[in-house]
Amino acid sequence: MIRALLLALLLPLSAQADTLRMAVTTSFENSGLAEVLLPRIAADTGVEVQLVVVGTGQALRLGAAGDVDAVLVHARAAEEAFVAEGHAPYRRPIMYNDFVLVGPASDPADLARATDAADALARIAATRAPFVSRGDDSGTHQAELALWNAAGITPDGPWYRPVGAGMGAALNTAVGMGAYVLADRASWLNFGNRGGMAIAFEGDPALFNQYSFLPIDPARHPTVNAPAAAVVESWLTSDTARQVIDGYRVAGQQLFTFNAE
Amino acid sequence: MTDLLAGLREALRLIVTLDADLIEITARSLQVTLTALLIACAIGLPLGGWLAVRRFRFRRAVIAVLNALIGLPPVVVGLVVYLLLSRSGPLGVLGLLFTPTAMIIAQVVIITPLIASIAHQAMRDLWADYHDLLISMNATRWQRVTTLLIDGRRALLTAALAGFGRAIGEVGAIMIVGGNIDGATRVLTTAIALETGRGNFALAVGLGLILITIALLVSGASHWALRTERRSLW
Numbered sequence: 001m002i003r004a005l006l007l008a009l010l011l012p013l014s015a016q017a018d019t020l021r022m023a024v025t026t027s028f029e030n031s032g033l034a035e036v037l038l039p040r041i042a043a044d045t046g047v048e049v050q051l052v053v054v055g056t057g058q059a060l061r062l063g064a065a066g067d068v069d070a071v072l073v074h075a076r077a078a079e080e081a082f083v084a085e086g087h088a089p090y091r092r093p094i095m096y097n098d099f100v101l102v103g104p105a106s107d108p109a110d111l112a113r114a115t116d117a118a119d120a121l122a123r124i125a126a127t128r129a130p131f132v133s134r135g136d137d138s139g140t141h142q143a144e145l146a147l148w149n150a151a152g153i154t155p156d157g158p159w160y161r162p163v164g165a166g167m168g169a170a171l172n173t174a175v176g177m178g179a180y181v182l183a184d185r186a187s188w189l190n191f192g193n194r195g196g197m198a199i200a201f202e203g204d205p206a207l208f209n210q211y212s213f214l215p216i217d218p219a220r221h222p223t224v225n226a227p228a229a230a231v232v233e234s235w236l237t238s239d240t241a242r243q244v245i246d247g248y249r250v251a252g253q254q255l256f257t258f259n260a261e
Numbered sequence: 262m263t264d265l266l267a268g269l270r271e272a273l274r275l276i277v278t279l280d281a282d283l284i285e286i287t288a289r290s291l292q293v294t295l296t297a298l299l300i301a302c303a304i305g306l307p308l309g310g311w312l313a314v315r316r317f318r319f320r321r322a323v324i325a326v327l328n329a330l331i332g333l334p335p336v337v338v339g340l341v342v343y344l345l346l347s348r349s350g351p352l353g354v355l356g357l358l359f360t361p362t363a364m365i366i367a368q369v370v371i372i373t374p375l376i377a378s379i380a381h382q383a384m385r386d387l388w389a390d391y392h393d394l395l396i397s398m399n400a401t402r403w404q405r406v407t408t409l410l411i412d413g414r415r416a417l418l419t420a421a422l423a424g425f426g427r428a429i430g431e432v433g434a435i436m437i438v439g440g441n442i443d444g445a446t447r448v449l450t451t452a453i454a455l456e457t458g459r460g461n462f463a464l465a466v467g468l469g470l471i472l473i474t475i476a477l478l479v480s481g482a483s484h485w486a487l488r489t490e491r492r493s494l495w
Contacts, residue, residue, distance in 0.1 A: 053455075168458025
């Protein structure tokens, strides 16, 4: 009796149609592109994509454990390590957007006169203007660390504040502190609580942010839905995807540039 | 302040327009939490009664552990349940991760100690009153527990409502094991966390107000059903 009840409870909940579980980063979800892409993918291919929105570090862990069928992340070094460890057969570049340095409109570190991204960070460090770091091993956090490294600076001191949180929470914190923060353009344009903050520096190619699709290797995890991953991958690299991705606008600005081959 | 007022407006708008997404995540919140509550009560209430009636060697230790487990951080519960249900974990073959069932499991773990502990406190006092009577009637151990559960139903309602409150407002564990998947495992609390992250404070506050309203309705309905807090019975 109890066993039958338990079964009746478990079965309808775990039953599923042709779905693809994909771990994506918070910055992708916050961009709003998913709300345009997923219905199109469902209409064109019949595959329902379910997004598990986490940081890049956790997304790759979920993929390595076989808990998702594919990951869509933006951290090249971590992705290459992921492929080298055999969790995914390859990484497929899909599109890029870019990071921007957001800060108080008064621009205390004078980023308006910065020549490139490294110079912008050097100005923040020199004036000891407060800087909020994601500090959560996400793609954005890794990009930020690479930029500090390129600038030859080890950020340290009370002005450097790692919050260990997602993009939205880090932006909320930066707004509260009047601090500079590195954010992807999509998250910033979609962000609702800007309170006196503006883009302080943008446009350096070093700030480009490549998104890649990594299907989980079915040889390692037989339970993953490899056929659905293949269908979604071919859709994401198709001309239809190019039109949808390049045509996505927020506040009149193009956010993503399709560059799949 | 403007965000709070905007939140109130947003809550009213969602309710008045019977927003389809709102109804879906609200129904899922209730489905997950009430199922978890049912299971947790089925375990916790008899366990509390049994601990009140039975004397055994490790009773104090069990009660101390139970009380300590109330303070278990939900994130830790979520992480442990995730590791168990992960495809690479011991229960991975069940394929339960990122389903409402996984969320129910996590919530059962979180609220069972709370319900058992409150039930035990209430049953212990009641047992002091009923002890001589039940012993003289030569009642069996389960008859004693059953009598205590029935006569202490108002205190047990408090235990259940405390469990409901903790489960319906919980976000850390179900975020990890449910994944906050739109249309599959998104509930009120994870939607609030998501909208806060997007900086949509008005929508987040609005959803929070709806959550509190639902908790009020459930609490009121349970008092009505058990006829507590009325005239001579309060």
